Amino acid sequence: MERQKKGLSVWGLTMLTLGTVVGGSFFLGSSVAIRAAGPSVLIAYAIGGVLVYLILSALSEMTVANPVSGSFRMYTEQAFGRGAGFVVGWVYWTGLILAMSSEATAVSFLLRVWFPGLSLGLFGTLIIVGVTLLNLLGAQRLSKLESGLAAVKLLAIAAFIILAVVIIAGLGQAFSGPAGLPAGQSREWMPGGISGIAGSMLMVMFTYAGFEVLGLAASETGNPSVTIPKAIRNTVVLLVGLYITAILALSMLLPRSRVSEDVSPFVSALSLYGLGWTGTVMNIVLVSAILSTMLASVFGLGRMLRSLADEGHTPGWMRDRTDIPYRGILVSGGAMLAALALGLLLPQGIYLFLVSSGGFSLLFAYGLILASHYRLRKRHGGPLVRQHGMRGYPYTSWLAIASLIAIIASMPLIPGQGGGLAAGMLLVVLFTTLYAVRGRTRQRGEIDTTAKTRLQRTSLLPVQPEYAHAEMSEELTAEQRRE
Structure with missing residues (x-):
């Protein structure tokens, strides 16, 4: 009961989720869309x-x-078997590691504008070490920093x-007359047609990506049946x-022809109306924004690795016996440095090829969330x-799954x-092969009986809320024994 009182609040979970989602992909990447x-x-x-x-x-x-620590990885395992849980967990973890290392590089470029004497490698290393160490403080302290x-x-x-709004209304001294509405009226609404909208969907989904951390943090909340639905509603709204x-x-302030993929569209729009100082x-x-995204992503990476370790999908030394997955966080930080x-x-071309698989990994995970639920x-x-x-x-469910498949299928049609x-498909094939090889080399008697028993216990998600509460209480009791 004490842990329930100290768990993440609705607002803390909402801000943790928003901290993951709203990042460089929106402030800069939205220009592509x-x-x-x-x-x-x-x-x-x-x-x-x-x-x-x-x-x-x-x-x-x-x-x-069933508010388990592994979230969608565990639900995939319950729905489609251990192999599917192994693949989606490792594909998601690897893709997010690559994506966050690229975010560290992006922050390094921004910081070097102010500190040109320092190298990108040093900046990136300090950033990754910093977000890793901060995650060791635990969910409650991290949620306060993430909220800020x-x-x-x-x-x-x-x-x-x-x-x-001020610019469109024609107020202030930096412009004269209503600037936004006349400019908006002179532009074509759908310059790229339906194909333009379809081509923008991938980047749009990237700007929304990261909300799955809400599920990974579920076991850190005091009352999931109340906290999770409210946090989801707040997040979406x-x-x-x-x-x-x-x-x-x-769209009202900035003509499409003035949008550059190398400059934030927000900076371009304000600079166009005499507010160039906003660039700094x-x-x-x-x-x-990027540091916030990295902090919350490492939070999710540590929990995902703990879930994989608990089910016997990693070497035994990776298992954590405490509420904070120290080993999962440290291993994830080390992988980001690598x-x-x-x-x-x-x-650069080879690295971009690898990093772009992070987007596929997220869409792959979202598709399996829907398929597992169905x-x-x-x-x-x-x-x-x-x-x-x-x-x-x-x-x-059918509509959402079909939409995600269409977005993934459209990836070759978009340059880059x-x-x-x-790369994403190669990751799926790689981890599927690893699981198959691993299964053949292990003797049946060596299978992790604890993981098997746990999977059997949760192979069917409980229908009654009372059963869900009993499951949560059982897990909390087990954790207290381990401590």
């Missing part, structure tokens, strides 16, 4: 928001029924929206609302919990993304 679709990118962001809601609804239903960094990002978006409003303001401010926001070194040593709910013949079932099932699809 805007160039592809023009003002109609708003449709892409609305579609992406619906997909996020459906994926989180499926994850919420499974999480409330997330607040900076959200306030920056809100400030941009306010400035955009804040995230989709701010994103769409900010993109609407951008936006760089500070970008640094805090990936950073890889990026500095190998030719199979587990079909197996039970009804909602996994009474009050938090996914709306519109099974039609919404075909390599990501190939």
